[in-house]
Amino acid sequence: MKLKRILDVSQLEPCEPLEQILAILPTLQAGEYLQVLHRMEPQLLYPILTQAGYAWITKSGQTTSIEIYIWRADDNQAQLAVQTDAA
Numbered sequence: 001m002k003l004k005r006i007l008d009v010s011q012l013e014p015c016e017p018l019e020q021i022l023a024i025l026p027t028l029q030a031g032e033y034l035q036v037l038h039r040m041e042p043q044l045l046y047p048i049l050t051q052a053g054y055a056w057i058t059k060s061g062q063t064t065s066i067e068i069y070i071w072r073a074d075d076n077q078a079q080l081a082v083q084t085d086a087a
Contacts, residue, residue: 003081008037010064018045025054025070033071033078035085037064055079057086 007024009017021036028034041058045068049056053073061067069086071078 006035010037010039031077033082036068038066041066
């Protein structure tokens with residue numbers, strides 16, 4: 001099973017990145033996380049993630065300005081995978 005899904009929203013217009021991210025999150029399986037490639041930090045997304053039970057790490061990207069790693073807050077396997085990948 002793939003642990004990481006990559007979603008590049010860096011060229012989308014506002015609202016589309018948020019909508020696409022929120023559409024994918026419920027489909028994440030145990031141990032799986034989402035790596036989002038974005039051109040800006042999506043401040044509106046973070047409170048939604050917290051309320052929905054997700055955790056995240058945001059960092060400067062290699063191919064885009066921002067990378068956001070998102071996983072279910074209670075998924076220790078996904079969190080370990082993110083810590084390894086985002087290091």
